[in-house]
Amino acid sequence: MSDKKLAIIATKGTLDWAYPPFILASTAAALGYEVEIFFTFYGLKLLEKKLNVQVTSVGNPGMPMPMPMPVLLQALPGMQGMMTAMMKAKMKKKGVASLEELRSLCVEAEVKMIACQMTVDLFDMDSSNFIDGVELGGAATLFEFAGEADVSLFI
Amino acid sequence: MADFDQELDASGLNCPLPILRAKKTLAGMESQQVLHIIATDPGAIKDFEAFAKQTGNELLDSKEEGGKFFFMIKKS
Numbered sequence: 001m002s003d004k005k006l007a008i009i010a011t012k013g014t015l016d017w018a019y020p021p022f023i024l025a026s027t028a029a030a031l032g033y034e035v036e037i038f039f040t041f042y043g044l045k046l047l048e049k050k051l052n053v054q055v056t057s058v059g060n061p062g063m064p065m066p067m068p069m070p071v072l073l074q075a076l077p078g079m080q081g082m083m084t085a086m087m088k089a090k091m092k093k094k095g096v097a098s099l100e101e102l103r104s105l106c107v108e109a110e111v112k113m114i115a116c117q118m119t120v121d122l123f124d125m126d127s128s129n130f131i132d133g134v135e136l137g138g139a140a141t142l143f144e145f146a147g148e149a150d151v152s153l154f155i
Numbered sequence: 156m157a158d159f160d161q162e163l164d165a166s167g168l169n170c171p172l173p174i175l176r177a178k179k180t181l182a183g184m185e186s187q188q189v190l191h192i193i194a195t196d197p198g199a200i201k202d203f204e205a206f207a208k209q210t211g212n213e214l215l216d217s218k219e220e221g222g223k224f225f226f227m228i229k230k231s
Binding site for chain 1: 167168171174175178195196206
């Protein structure tokens with residue numbers, strides 16, 4: 001097996017952006033990589049036991065829409081929940097893994113997950129809400145691993 | 156003609172699930188045993204080549220038939 005290392009910094013907390021870190025981490029682990037993900041800012045949401053992430057088209061003109069819709073309409077209450085439900089349904093139909101499944105595959109493959117202590121404090125988050133095995137650490141903790149990594153990604 | 160030891164049907168699953176399921180199945184197999192994989196994700200062709208190259212498991216066969224993809228992987 002390879003002894004390569006992958007370091008990922010996960011900074012986003014939306015449904016769409018939650019995918020890249022977990023897809024890449026689980027795949028790299030399957031290829032024999034040792035993987036560490038450093039979760040900071042909104043990425044911390046991806047560590048909560050009960051995953052509650054949403055997707056929005058507001059501020060994202062690149063998102064494919066089933067029908068053209070003015071931005072002000074997209075911002076109406078309830079739209080975000082609707083878009084999230086639609087995206088999840090589409091993913092299921094296309095055989096895309098759920099985030100929960102990908103994350104548990106990462107846990108199973110011993111992907112190391114670090115929560116950024118500073119942003120946990122900043123957002124008054126309770127780290128007991130995180131899944132088991134998450135460690136708290138800072139930038140220096142990240143570099144201890146990333147400094148030796150073959151691939152480092154900021155997502 | 157069972158020229159394989161185990162079979163994995165990854166039909167309907169999208170990237171990276173076929174690879175992850177294959178990895179998991181291989182983990183429970185003996186060295187030199189052969190895994191037959193069925194997939195419908197067109198990305199699986201290149202992905203299984205890459206998987207084999209990086210993990211040292213040998214890709215014995217890769218073919219397409221009627222919109223499905225079939226792979227034979229020998230565990231290293």
